[in-house]
Amino acid sequence: MNEKDFEKIYALMECAFPIEEVRPRENAKAQLKDPHYTIWISKNEADQILGFIAEWDLGSNIFLEHFAVDQTLRSAGIGSRMMAAYLAQVAKPVVIEVEDEKTEINIRRIGFYQRLGFYLSEYGYDQPVMRGDISKKISLKMMTYPAPLTAAGFETFKQQVFTQIYKTIKE
Template sequence: MKVIRLKNISNDYFQMAWNLYEDAFPPEERKSLNDQTYVLQNENYHFDIFLMDTNQFIGFILWWDFESYIYIDHFATVKKQRNKGLGNLILNKIIDNNDKPILLEVELPTSSINERRIKFYKRIGFKINQHYYDIPISKSHQSRLQLLLMSYPNLISKNEIEQFIENFHPIIFKTKKNDTGN
């Protein structure tokens, strides 16, 4: 499996990754194309795509490398490659290449697909933190979105979550139109 870090939207693989991104995540959890273009300029942000040996696009992982955490923003594999262990391989590459705690968000277990995603991350070793957690409003018509924060390799405290929100949400959710992140 080959990994390529995209630094701009002109890369040949970007449109395939962007189509998967739009298909895999609901609108309230996605960045706009303008915001994605802007965030690609941040050195802490990684837009990594994964290719099979034949250069066939199989998925992506969008993540942030902060001083105290790795934060996985979005992660998806193409539909025809799901349930083949590739998602596990991709996440284990991130785990094996970093010695920092890893955080990611999941939707509340209110549907069978959400429950399956949580179980997938648990099988890899992520722990589900039961502290209240929501993401800032990113679009004017959107209300706050409550999610659960999962962490690897250990649970994190409510205080650690609050520190993560205070220190890193302004960076993660900063957009070209909204430089304060609020």
């Protein structure tokens, strides 16, 4: 991603995720300078942003912090194609977070990732709130690709994500 696309990506992020899961604009823009953070963008022939994948390279694995498709383009297979293309080129195991609450949308989201080859684990944690209602609890479970998550793998991932990523959250 180049910086000129930041505002469009940030607007898409704010539409696709609850406020508690999106950093304040200044913090989100500042993290673009982190060499471990990358945003991959999918565009059409008209240079319209279709969606994006935001990743953190944690060394032993890749953490996908955000993945979204423009809401006006959903259900057209764009997300599946984007993620399949991403997974075909990634060289490390991939970890994502999904909401643990059993709602219809969360169950559908988990099914989407499972169809792409992700495994739902029993391991999870409460994500720190990035902004908004700091008393809100965001309970998450981990999904991994291409293999299931082990207890040791979860402990390593959790230590990495809380020391390398969530430490950057500021009110």
